[in-house]
Amino acid sequence: xxxxxxxxxxxxINLVSPxxxxxxxxxxxxxxxxxxxxxxxxxxDHFPKHLRFxxxxxxxxxxxGSGPRTRRALHPRGAGGDGR
Numbered sequence: 318x319x320x321x322x323x324x325x326x327x328x329x330i331n332l333v334s335p336x337x338x339x340x341x342x343x344x345x346x347x348x349x350x351x352x353x354x355x356x357x358x359x360x361x362d363h364f365p366k367h368l369r370f371x372x373x374x375x376x377x378x379x380x381x382g383s384g385p386r387t388r389r390a391l392h393p394r395g396a397g398g399d400g401r
Contacts, residue, residue, distance in 0.1 A: 332348055
């Protein structure tokens with residue numbers, strides 16, 4: 318997953334609370350809140366110069382009927398999804 322994110326110019330940060338099962342420890346929780354606060358402090362750019370729309374899919378989503386074979390059947394190469 319980290320390599321796939323790097324190809325998109327993103328960095329994956331995996332914060333883990335060791336030995337706590339499904340409970341987050343105070344140190345890891347504090348780090349999560351610090352990182353969120355960094356983004357929140359920057360605020361929102363209401364008029365960005367660039368927008369990038371991306372639909373993220375799972376590589377092995379065939380079991381749900383949304384895998385590559387299904388997508389090809391619905392939207393053949395070159396078709397924009399509307400039959401063109």
